[in-house]
Amino acid sequence: MKSIRTKLKLNNKQKTLMAQHAGYSRWVYNWGLSLWNAAYRDGYQPNARKLREVFTNHTKPLYPWMKSLSSKVYQYALINLGEAFKRFFQGLGKYPRFKKKGKHDSFTIDNFGKPIELNGWSHKLPFIGMVKTYEPIEATTQKITISRQADDWYLSLAFEFTPTSTEKITDVVGVDLGVKTLATLSTGEVFNSVKPYRKAQNKLAKLQRQVSRKVKHSRNWYKAVIKLAKQHRRVANIRKDALHKLTTYLAKVRLVPVRSL
Numbered sequence: 001m002k003s004i005r006t007k008l009k010l011n012n013k014q015k016t017l018m019a020q021h022a023g024y025s026r027w028v029y030n031w032g033l034s035l036w037n038a039a040y041r042d043g044y045q046p047n048a049r050k051l052r053e054v055f056t057n058h059t060k061p062l063y064p065w066m067k068s069l070s071s072k073v074y075q076y077a078l079i080n081l082g083e084a085f086k087r088f089f090q091g092l093g094k095y096p097r098f099k100k101k102g103k104h105d106s107f108t109i110d111n112f113g114k115p116i117e118l119n120g121w122s123h124k125l126p127f128i129g130m131v132k133t134y135e136p137i138e139a140t141t142q143k144i145t146i147s148r149q150a151d152d153w154y155l156s157l158a159f160e161f162t163p164t165s166t167e168k169i170t171d172v173v174g175v176d177l178g179v180k181t182l183a184t185l186s187t188g189e190v191f192n193s194v195k196p197y198r199k200a201q202n203k204l205a206k207l208q209r210q211v212s213r214k215v216k217h218s219r220n221w222y223k224a225v226i227k228l229a230k231q232h233r234r235v236a237n238i239r240k241d242a243l244h245k246l247t248t249y250l251a252k253v254r255l256v257p258v259r260s261l
Helices: 012-041 048-062 064-068 071-089 196-212 219-252
Strands: 002-009 106-110 116-125 129-141 143-149 152-159 181-185 190-192
Touching: 012 048, 012 071, 012 106, 012 143, 048 071, 071 106, 116 143, 129 152, 181 219, 190 219, 196 219
Parallel strands: none
Antiparallel strands: 002 129, 002 152, 106 143, 116 129, 143 152, 181 190
C-alpha cells in the first residue's frame, strides 16, 4: 500500500462545504464520546455499532441540516471513535478527548463500496463533486480523508501499487544521525541540518505576539491564528522535505560526492 497526501485547489464555496463536513464529523464524534461516557458510567458496554444505531434512528432525525451532508461522515466519525477506544484499552493511546473546532479538522467518506478513481488534476469525489489538486494523481482507492491545516485543505488516501526496485551500487550503508549534521554516511557523505525552526524563531515570536494581542475568537484573532499556523506549517514542511530527500537517497544509495540538503 502507498499513501498520498496532497493539497486541494478549492474556491470559497468548496472550502465552506469542506468546513461543514468537518464540523459534522466533529459534532458526531463529540456526541458519541459523550454518550459512550454516560453509558459506561451506567454500567453498559457501548461500541461504535450501537452508537451508530442510536444516532441513525433517534438523533439524526432531530437535525434537518444533517440531510444536506454526506451520511458517510458520521459513520466514519463513530468508527474512528471506536478505534480510539480500542487503542486506549490496548494501552496504545490515551483516553479519547472531545474535539475542538479548528484543531485537526477532518472527515472521511467513501463511495458506498465502489472504488474511487482519481485521474489527473481534476477528480470527482463522492457527494463532494469535482475538486482540483496542485499535482496530478493516478490512483484507485476505497475511501478518502480530507483535512485542514492552517487555512488549506488536503486530500489523503491509500492505494495498492506495484513497487519497482532501483539499481544500487552498494546494498549496505551506515548512517550516523547527529546534532550538528542531519546524517553522515559510512561512504563519507554528509547531509547538513536545515534547522528551519531556528531560522524562523523571530517571525514565529512576532506572529505569536500578534495572536496574544487580539481579542480571543474575534475575526482578527482567527486571521492571526491562521498566519501563525501557516508559518508553523512552513517550518514543518522544510523539515519533512529534508527527511524525504535523505530517506529517498538512502533507498537508492548511489556513491556520489559529498552534498548537503
